[in-house]
Amino acid sequence: MPPHSFLAFILLLISPVPLAQPLLAQEALPEAPYGQFRKVAVNTGERSRLTVKKNWLGKRRPTQAVPILVLAGHADSQRISPGTRGYAVAVNGARPMQPGMTDETFWNLKTAQRIAKLGRQRGLNIRFYDPGVRTIHNGDDPRTNWSQGKRHAQAGGYALEIHYDAYGRDGLGSGVIPRVYGGQTTIDEHLAREFGSFPWDFRGVLGAPKRGITILEVGKLEGDLENKLRNPDTRDAALNTIADRVVTTMAKALGVPQSFFQIPSLPALPPSPGTTMATQQSLLPSHASAPPPIQRSTPSTQGQGSTQGATGAATPL
Known part of the structure; x- marks a missing residue:
């Protein structure tokens, strides 16, 4: 082997290998969106028609570490x-x-889970609560969303309940129905700027806001939003996109620096001669231990529909 070739080979061996990049086997790695936070354009439709009737201003500023x-x-x-x-x-x-479950509830669960997951990766002190039991008749049962959210708000935390609005003319569009108990916060205000808003006394003050839980209507369950969610090829990216909007907005409201999302581990590659894998290290900052589990909150009582598509029955939140 010529001296210059031997020297080049030695330099190749001792030079630092980029994280998660296998030598001589890059072609074996999947292409984008591997190692990226995959998103897709999602049109959440019209903003709430009641945004023009917004009668509140979120001034209370939670700390960056607010649960x-x-x-x-x-x-x-x-x-x-x-x-x-x-x-x-x-x-x-x-x-x-x-x-046995409406599509709204299905997407509420998927979206809330994704928001909590991405929020933790971005450094927010955030968690998701699932009552596990899908029908609890007593709204004050300690397992309900209402009970869990109320207890969380009373302890100084911020509670957000995810909804999708009704389709057709029964829906009012995306927007925030702010919490009443505890007063509106800068998180509510930023979410209202991003998604639209409803008056604080919408429908005589709903059960969730009355207990200190803010409601976010992501959008009417119709049109591009629904299509992107139902399509298996775009579903995961659509959930990422929606969760990213919510998490980014909350982070801005709290003044939390925008950090990167976690890059997944490399897929297992078949061993091949001369192929070396660099050890991948976590890129995310370590998270503080999760706060003690909350217990649960009851469904919101509010219905909203969508403008795209045909008229649909209004559904209470």
Whole structure:
């Protein structure tokens, strides 16, 4: 081997290897979105028509480490306040995403889980609560969203319940219904700027806001939003996109620096001669131990619909 070739080989061996990059086997790695936070454009539709009637201002500024509890609307009230079935199921006759559950509840759960997951990766003190029981008749049962959210708010935390609005003319569009108990916060204000808003006394003050839980209507369950969620090829990226908007907005409201998302571990590659894998280290800052589990909150009582597509029955939150 010529001297210069031998020297080049030695330099190749001792030079630092980029994290998660295998030598001589890059072609074996999957292409994007591997190692990236995959998103897709998602149109959440019109903002709440009641945004022009906003009668509140979120001034209370929580600390950066404020405990955030994310809840899924209707997760504890499927046979009481089930949520909207969505345009695809109600109008087009599509199969529900999960038998025995409205599509809204299904997406409320998936979205709330994703928000909590990405929020933790971004350094927020955030967690998700799932009552586990899908129908709890007593709103004050300690397992409900209402009970869990109320206790969380009373302890100084911030509780956010995720919903999707009804399709068609029954829906009002995306927006924030702010908490009443405890007063509106800068998180509520920033979310309202991002998604739109409802008056604080919407429908005479809903059960969740009355207990200190803010409601976020992501958008009407119809059109591009629903299509991107139901399509298996775009579902994961759509959930990422929605969760990213919520988490980024909350982080800005709290003044939390925008950090990166965790890069997944490399897929296992078949061993091949001359291939060396560099050890991948976690890129995320270590998180403080999760706060003690909360217990649960009851479904919000509010219905909203969507403008895209045909008219649908209004569904209480």
